Every structure is written in C-alpha cells, then in structure tokens.
Amino acid sequence: MSQSIKVEIARKIIASKNVAITIHLRPDGDAIYTSLALAGMIELLGKKVQVVSHDPFPFPFFEFSETKRIKIGQIDPVDLDLVILLECADVTRSGQTKIGRLPKINIDHHYSNSPFGDLNWIDPQASAVGEMVYGLAAPLGIKITPEIAVFLYSAIFSDTGSFQFSNTTGQTFEVCHQLVESGASPNAVAEKLLNNNSPSKIKLLGRILSTLQLNEAGNMALITMLIRDREEFGFKEVDIEDATTLARSIKGVEMVIFFKEISPGEFRVSLRSKGQTNAALAAEKFGGGGHVNAAGFTVYGQLEELLKRIPGEIEDLLKGKTRR
Ligand SMILES: [Mn+2]
CATH class of the missing domain: 3.10.310.30 (Diaminopimelate Epimerase; Chain A, domain 1)
Known part of the structure; x- marks a missing residue:
C-alpha cells in the first residue's frame, strides 16, 4: 500500500526544481535529523532545497554544526514549487504562514494527522519519520551517503528512546541495519546524542x-x-x-x-x-x-x-x- 504513495512522492520531488522542507513547532531529534537527511537526498538529485523550522532547537541540537543549515523562521516562497512537511498534523503545526498556495507533501507517523497535503503519507506503524523517509531512497533512485545515513539513524535513535520504546520494531532494525551498512556508527550516534550533556x-x-x-x-x-x-x-x-x-x-x-x-x-x-x-x-x-x-x-x-x-x-x- 505505502509502496505506491512512496513512488508518487518520489515522482513529485523529481518533477520539482526548488523544494522547501519544514518541521513541527518545538522540533525534536526525529524532525530535525529527518529534515537534514531528506534535504541531502533531494540535493543528490540536483535540486535546490531550503530547510526551515519556525522554532529554534532545544539543547543539545542547536550546538551541533549540521543543524546550522536549518533556517529558523519562515520559508521563502519565491520560485518554490514544493513544500514537504514532516510530522505536522496540519499546516498550523509548522508555524509557516507563506506556503498557503504551494503544493504540499505531508509525511508523518502520528495517526492524529489530518491529510491536508496534495500527497499524504501517514504511517503510524513507523517508529520515526526518519524510518519512513529512508523508504524514499529507492523510489528517488539515490544511494544513501554516510552523512544521510547518520542523520536518519539519529532520527530513529531519538524517537525510539535508543530503541527502548514500544514503537521499535523489526522494520526499525531492518532500516537501521541498512543505515549502519551505509556508514552510520551506532556508537558515535549514541555518544553524541546521549553523552553530550552540560x-x-x-x-x-x-x-x-x-x-x-x-x-x-x-x-x-x-x-x-x-x-x-x-x-x-x-x-x-x-x-x-x-x-x-x-x-x-x-x-x-x-x-x-x-x-x-x-x-x-x-x-x-x-x-x-x-x-x-x-x-x-x-x-x-x-x-x-x-x-x-x-x-x-x-x-x-x-x-x-x-x-x-x-x-x-x-x-x-x-x-x-x-x-x-
Ligand atoms: Mn517522530
């Protein structure tokens, strides 16, 4: 079932030139790292990508250099042809006010999502939106780079409470297995996300x-x-x-x-x-x-x-x- 929506989403991304990715208010590790991963994936296709979060990041995420590429504030809608919203139950939840008329893709793993997008992919079985976005690599025809692998693994690691929560499934490990094969280090991610307290x-x-x-x-x-x-x-x-x-x-x-x-x-x-x-x-x-x-x-x-x-x-x- 979700196979065809993934293909539709990939087609829409491939047909676009200038894409914005945004995430929910009070963003968490899953939203932040999945937005970075998806940006990297779409850039591999030669597209222009902006990543925007309305809200600033909680500690420790704002201290990490890779999060600096995410603009805090509003999406610049000029010449934009697609907006992808991650884990937003509705547009309001993104805090974005300039995207009203733009085509939207809605990707979420919370069942309380209202299908507001032109394309809606809601999978409450997924442990994290990062687990879902991994599934776009094949239909997009791209190879996961080590950097993207680390981002997606970090997203899943965050949202599963280090693989302890009940949302952790065989599929979660299947995806994480592939991410480790693609260059994510479980130890490095755990050290970074867990042992970086002040x-x-x-x-x-x-x-x-x-x-x-x-x-x-x-x-x-x-x-x-x-x-x-x-x-x-x-x-x-x-x-x-x-x-x-x-x-x-x-x-x-x-x-x-x-x-x-x-x-x-x-x-x-x-x-x-x-x-x-x-x-x-x-x-x-x-x-x-x-x-x-x-x-x-x-x-x-x-x-x-x-x-x-x-x-x-x-x-x-x-x-x-x-x-x-
Ligand atoms: Mn999540």
Missing part, C-alpha cells in the same frame, strides 16, 4: 526530579518543570526527555505526567506510558494527541490546581470511569 542540564534535571510525586496507587509519576527553573540554568528550550525516562524507571509506574510551564498559567503536559496504558486516549480527552505510549496536550490554570485535578481524571479515564 553540567547545567544535569542540574536542571535534578531540579525537575525533585518535584516527583506519585499517585496513591503508585502507578503514575508526576514531574514539573517551571520556566524559572529552566531560565535559572540558562535554557530557552531544552529537550528534557531524560527526566521522563528516569521517572518512568520507577518500579510500578505505568505513566509519567510531565507538566512543562510554557508561559504563566500555560502548561504543556507530556504523557509517557508503558505497555497497554494508553497515553493517546488520555491526551485526547484534553484536546491533544499522540501515540499509545507517548502523547501530549496543553492545559491552562494554576499549577497547584492542575496537579490535583489532571492526574485523577487521567486515572479515572484509564480505568474506564468518567468523572463529572
């Missing part, structure tokens, strides 16, 4: 972990990151997935609820769960979305009140009860 990041992590609370049943862990904590340690944007990983490692915990203050009274809540505990179902209740084991939503209010109310509602929802 002392301030570890201190911030300590601050976040010190907010840890458990529900009565001991199966839900709650952690919080306030703006003032983040700023105290000098971060504007920070990828703090490690805090979730550590909270999730507590025996008996099935879900981590992570409150991140975005602006006063506004919180981005990320949910990370184990096994059958459905994070997406919980997120949808609050107007968000995601995967079974990784989802998120935004809430407004006083933190204290939210911390009291939200976990209980999620607990009831997962037990199949409804609270009025």
Whole structure:
C-alpha cells in the first residue's frame, strides 16, 4: 500500500526544481535529523532545497554544526514549487504562514494527522519519520551517503528512546541495519546524542526530579518543570526527555505526567506510558494527541490546581470511569 504513495512522492520531488522542507513547532531529534537527511537526498538529485523550522532547537541540537543549515523562521516562497512537511498534523503545526498556495507533501507517523497535503503519507506503524523517509531512497533512485545515513539513524535513535520504546520494531532494525551498512556508527550516534550533556542540564534535571510525586496507587509519576527553573540554568528550550525516562524507571509506574510551564498559567503536559496504558486516549480527552505510549496536550490554570485535578481524571479515564 505505502509502496505506491512512496513512488508518487518520489515522482513529485523529481518533477520539482526548488523544494522547501519544514518541521513541527518545538522540533525534536526525529524532525530535525529527518529534515537534514531528506534535504541531502533531494540535493543528490540536483535540486535546490531550503530547510526551515519556525522554532529554534532545544539543547543539545542547536550546538551541533549540521543543524546550522536549518533556517529558523519562515520559508521563502519565491520560485518554490514544493513544500514537504514532516510530522505536522496540519499546516498550523509548522508555524509557516507563506506556503498557503504551494503544493504540499505531508509525511508523518502520528495517526492524529489530518491529510491536508496534495500527497499524504501517514504511517503510524513507523517508529520515526526518519524510518519512513529512508523508504524514499529507492523510489528517488539515490544511494544513501554516510552523512544521510547518520542523520536518519539519529532520527530513529531519538524517537525510539535508543530503541527502548514500544514503537521499535523489526522494520526499525531492518532500516537501521541498512543505515549502519551505509556508514552510520551506532556508537558515535549514541555518544553524541546521549553523552553530550552540560553540567547545567544535569542540574536542571535534578531540579525537575525533585518535584516527583506519585499517585496513591503508585502507578503514575508526576514531574514539573517551571520556566524559572529552566531560565535559572540558562535554557530557552531544552529537550528534557531524560527526566521522563528516569521517572518512568520507577518500579510500578505505568505513566509519567510531565507538566512543562510554557508561559504563566500555560502548561504543556507530556504523557509517557508503558505497555497497554494508553497515553493517546488520555491526551485526547484534553484536546491533544499522540501515540499509545507517548502523547501530549496543553492545559491552562494554576499549577497547584492542575496537579490535583489532571492526574485523577487521567486515572479515572484509564480505568474506564468518567468523572463529572
Ligand atoms: Mn517522530
């Protein structure tokens, strides 16, 4: 099934001269590295490519030299004939405002995607959008270079939590096997993405972990990151997935609820769960979305009140009860 959409996407890219690639707001490792890989792949065909992210990158990605080629801001639509959006549920999610009339390709591995593109390739089975984009190499007729292999491997490594999350499949390893054959070093990528922390990041992590609370049943862990904590340690944007990983490692915990203050009274809540505990179902209740084991939503209010109310509602929802 996805074979034909890949061929259609490849044809559309081959027929274009000047392509823009963009990614979702608050970009993550998968979005960032897949955009770099896809840019490299399309450049091998002799096309002009711009890569644009509306939002700046979290630590550590902004420190890596390869991310400098991604422009932060708006796509320049002049002479452009194609826009490819990676992991954007809709155009709004890209933050791009100048691409209204341009032909669009929509590639995503989140099932909550609305098919807004001229071509839409949604594969919730894929561990990462990087795993999907690898599949475009053959229909594009290109050979994966070592640089592209490292980018795609980094994307998949990021989104699978170093191959630990439930989205990791045989297909993931199949693709990664090919990427290693093409020049990606698992050890070099792991060292770069995992062991590049700064002392301030570890201190911030300590601050976040010190907010840890458990529900009565001991199966839900709650952690919080306030703006003032983040700023105290000098971060504007920070990828703090490690805090979730550590909270999730507590025996008996099935879900981590992570409150991140975005602006006063506004919180981005990320949910990370184990096994059958459905994070997406919980997120949808609050107007968000995601995967079974990784989802998120935004809430407004006083933190204290939210911390009291939200976990209980999620607990009831997962037990199949409804609270009025
Ligand atoms: Mn992803």
